[in-house]
Amino acid sequence: MDDHERGIVSPGADLEERDLEGALRPRLLADFVGQDRVREQLSLVLNGARNRGRAPDHILMSGGPGLGKTTLAMIxxxxxxxxxxxxxxxxxxRSGDLAAVLSTLQEGEVLFLDEIHRMARPAEEMLYVAMEDFRVDVMVGKGPGATAIPLDIxxxxxxxxxxxxxxLPAPLRDRFGFTAHMDFYAAADLELIVRRSARLLGVELEDDAAAEVARRSRGTPRIANRLLRRVRDYAEVxxxxxxxxRVARAALALYEVDERGLxxxxxxxxxALLRRFRGxxxxxxxxxxxxxxxxETVEVVAxxxxVRAGLIARTPRGRVATPEAWEHMGVEPPPGPTP
Structure with a gap:
């Protein structure tokens, strides 16, 4: 999916944007904004492990893109x-790719495996043993004569x-000692994130402009930081x-991001749903x-x-518009019952 397909409010990010995000990431748990329950739970897991002088349990983070999973792994x-x-x-x-990574880990090292659900199945089975017994079985030879040589890691x-x-298959999920689900952020938390990013970028950001950017960021810090950079470009040029x-509204109007982040x-x-298909x-x-x-673009990006904003609903018969969608788009619904 290229940049045009992703759009300015897509939660995905390319390599260049990930590099830019790196400069804005908080380094410690105390500096991480939002996800209060996850932050408190993770703090207990890490402090308990430190007190015992042992590595913490394996950690699984789930949630939409752009919500801070990579940042928390670094933290x-x-x-x-x-x-x-x-x-x-x-x-x-292949399982050999995973074995090459695991066999070179140092004691206590943290391995961050992004998009873990897309790992090859043979590698998943090797990971089960590595997570529980800190061992990998390296296969030597092929066919009936193949031999598994255990290798401690x-x-x-x-x-x-x-x-x-x-x-994720259940055997893999069950091997994680702590599972955190990342929710979308409240506007107040996004406002704090936008203000912090503005300080790091060295730009003057007024409170009402920070609130406006946060309100249109679809509950996602990555989108909030992206919109902030576009508003900064507009202000500088x-x-x-x-x-x-005034600058924030003008910039977001130029980039076609409306009051609700659409x-x-x-x-x-x-x-199309309202006018062509009558809802x-x-x-x-x-x-x-x-x-x-x-x-795929419509299903993944838009x-x-x-759905989360309550503007469309998925039903067994297809997608339908909600009354809120008619109101937001300023379109009069057809006479008769709403689908």
């Missing part, structure tokens, strides 16, 4: 004073992250560099063709937020 390593190794599920194509802490927890409410694709989906129900593929996008 876990920093709080433990341990090295951090980062890889991802798609990079583990250093005790480590695995931090797994997934946006699709339901795709078309203003005096100060980010006030962008061009979101509104196109709603407009639905309509199938995903038909809806995607009507807005000139791939079904639909999750529209």
């Amino acid at each position: 876990v390593a920093a709080e433990l004073g341990a090295p951090l190794r980062i890889t991802s599920g798609p990079a583990i194509e 250093a005790p480590f802490t695995l931090v797994g992250a997934t946006t699709r927890a339901g795709l 078309r203003g005096d560099g100060r980010l006030d409410l 962008d061009r694709l979101d509104r196109a989906v709603l407009d 639905g129900p309509v199938g995903l593929s038909t809806l995607a063709v009507s807005v000139g996008e791939e079904p 639909e999750p937020f529209l």
Whole structure:
């Protein structure tokens, strides 16, 4: 999915944006804003492990993209004073790939495995043993004559992250001692994040502008920081560099992010659903063709937020618009009962 398909309010990020995010990430748990319950639970897990002088249990973090799973993994390593190794599920194509990573870990090292649900199945089975017994079985030879040679590995802490927890097999989920679910952020927490990012970026940000950016960020810190950078660009090029409410609104209008955080694709989906299909129900593929996008783009980028915002609903017969969608788009519903 390229940048055009992702859009300015997509929770996904490319490599360049991840590099920019690195400069804005909090380094310690005390500096992490939001996710209060997860933060408190994780603090107990880490402090208990430190008091016992042992590595903490393996940690699984689930939730949508852009909510801070990678940041918390880095904080876990920093709080433990341990090295951090980062890889991802798609990079583990064979069990040998995983064995190469595990066999080079130092004692107490934190291994962050992003998108863990996309790891190859043979590697998953190797990971079961590594997580429980700190051992990997390396296969030598092929066919009936193949021999498994056990190889001890250093005790480590695995931090797994997934946006699709339901795709993880139960034996893998059960091997995590602590599971954290990341929720979308309240506007007040996003406002604190935006103010902190503005300080780190060295820009003047007025309170009402911070609130405006936070309100349109779809409950996601990554989107909040992205919108902040776009408002900063607007202020530097078309203003005096100060980010006030007028500049924030003008910049977000230019980038087609409306008062509720909807962008061009979101509104196109709603407009087609309301005007062409009279509020639905309509199938995903038909809806995607009507807005000139791939079904995956509509399903992954636009639909999750529209459903969470209460603007569309998924039913067995297809997607339908809610009364709130008609009101937000300023379209008069057709006479008769709403689908």
